[in-house]
Amino acid sequence: MIWSFGVLLTALQIEQLGAEQMDAQEIISFATGVFAFVLFLLSLYAWSRRRQAPLLIVAGAFLLFVLKEIIELLPQQINALNLILNLIDLVALAAFFVAIVIRPRRKDHGDG
Numbered sequence: 001m002i003w004s005f006g007v008l009l010t011a012l013q014i015e016q017l018g019a020e021q022m023d024a025q026e027i028i029s030f031a032t033g034v035f036a037f038v039l040f041l042l043s044l045y046a047w048s049r050r051r052q053a054p055l056l057i058v059a060g061a062f063l064l065f066v067l068k069e070i071i072e073l074l075p076q077q078i079n080a081l082n083l084i085l086n087l088i089d090l091v092a093l094a095a096f097f098v099a100i101v102i103r104p105r106r107k108d109h110g111d112g
Contacts, residue, residue, distance in 0.1 A: 030069075036065035043056075
């Protein structure tokens with residue numbers, strides 16, 4: 001399911017670019033979306049092995065960046081699009097902050 005989402009994202013971006021020559025901004029935007037998706041998958045994998053809440057929060061933040069790249073593919077006539085993209089940035093940054101400041105729980109082994 002997740003892999004098919006990544007393939008769909010890649011197909012949409014490549015189809016949109018079509019036969020046009022990609023400029024540097026389009027290449028970086030495409031690479032950002034793919035890289036964010038890979039980091040999302042790696043974060044989910046790490047979470048599945050460790051079950052630490054910060055890893056799930058980080059995965060969500062990476063997924064927001066993937067979502068942002070998909071939204072940027074939409075027609076630019078939507079006035080609220082910039083507001084939505086800025087809100088995604090804000091929420092992703094907040095998620096990274098929360099993931100960093102959450103203290104891991106220590107297991108009490110009954111010492112002493």
